[in-house]
Structures are given as C-alpha cells and as structure tokens.
Amino acid sequence: DTGVSQNPRHKITKRGQNVTFRCDPISEHNRLYWYRQTLGQGPEFLTYFQNEAQLEKSRLLSDRFSAERPKGSFSTLEIQRTEQGDSAMYLCASSPRDRLISNNEQFFGPGTRLTVL
C-alpha cells in the first residue's frame, strides 16, 4: 500500500500524559498537513509543512502541541499534558509538488483516534 500511513491508529491515554503520533506521507510528496476532527464536525487544519519547513500553524495549535518533519519525510505530532478536550481524530494528509499550483489534491491517511480519559 503506497498511501499515507498513520501510527498508531488508536491511542488511549490519561489526562496529563504526553502522546506522539507519526505520519508517513506518500513518497516524494513534499507537502504535509495535519488536521483534527471531532465527532460530527469537519476536519480542522492544524499545521502545514513544505519539505522540512513548517509554513503555517493554526491558532488551534496551542503551546502544548508541536509538530516536526525532520528531513522532509515522515512527520510527528506531539501533544504534551493531554486534556480531555484533545480527544479527537488526528488526520494527516500529503500532496505532491505540482507545477499546476491549482491541483492541491490532498491524500489523507486513516487517522489516529485519541481518547483522553
């Protein structure tokens, strides 16, 4: 399978613990996005990387959240001191460098479902 992969698929943690999620984009996709989705809502943008550079961060990304993309390949999203409000599906997407800038087709992974008890 050459799609976007995310690990783990499910994570249950206690309030106050730190968690880290990993996203492996499609090979050679230079753009990588993180979104968060709560039940019954559409996904909300968190942050965006072009290669290893983090180009945009949402206001939703508080100082407890940090994302990295070393070497422009896989990415990690860490949440420190988790709160119950962090419970959500965390989605990763990637898109290729395309000379047609309009073609921003994003390929999504299956997501990591976080439950904070």
Place this chain on the structure above:
Amino acid sequence: DAKTTQPNSMESNEEEPVHLPCNHSTISGTDYIHWYRQLPSQGPEYVIHGLTSNVNNRMASLAIAEDRKSSTLILHRATLRDAAVYYCILVQGAQKLVFGQGTRLTINP
C-alpha cells in the same frame, strides 16, 4: 477564508443520479472549487475540482455556475458505496483545506 454553504443532508436511491449543491457567493477569482468526501471511519478523499469550466472524471462531474457563485457535484449513478459526507471547499494554491459541515448523503437500496 471564503465560505461555502451546503445542505446538511440528502437522500437518494441506488442507481439514480445525485446532485449535491454548494453555494459560494463570496468566491474570489483565484479560488478553486474542490470536493472531498469522507466515508465512515475513513479520512477524506479527493473527488474533483474546477475553476470555471465544468469538469468530469471517473468519480463524478462538477458543474460550475457561470457567475461561479454556486456549483453542483453530480454522481451519475449512485451506489451504496457513495454514502458519505461530501465537502465543498474553496482552495487557493497549496493552502490548507477549510472544511465546513458538509452534506451527509444517504443512499437507499
């Protein structure tokens, strides 16, 4: 972010065409109209996009109004596997996707 308006839900029958509307009255000249869908328990999936002209691909057709203030996603022959939440999104370049509530499509056998 330019906003879109979609009906909360729609229902159709298997093997019939489905027309999913989207209003985007504040669209700018550089906004592309993208459609994604999200099947149950999966991440969103790209369906189609366009700028001014109508577009066709293997999944669907996109009809764009002449003034670009509305568009319609057309599924020519719905199957049960098309039951999903469909999102209409205005996109500029490599920017983030701003999802609304979308339209929950139910397909009856």
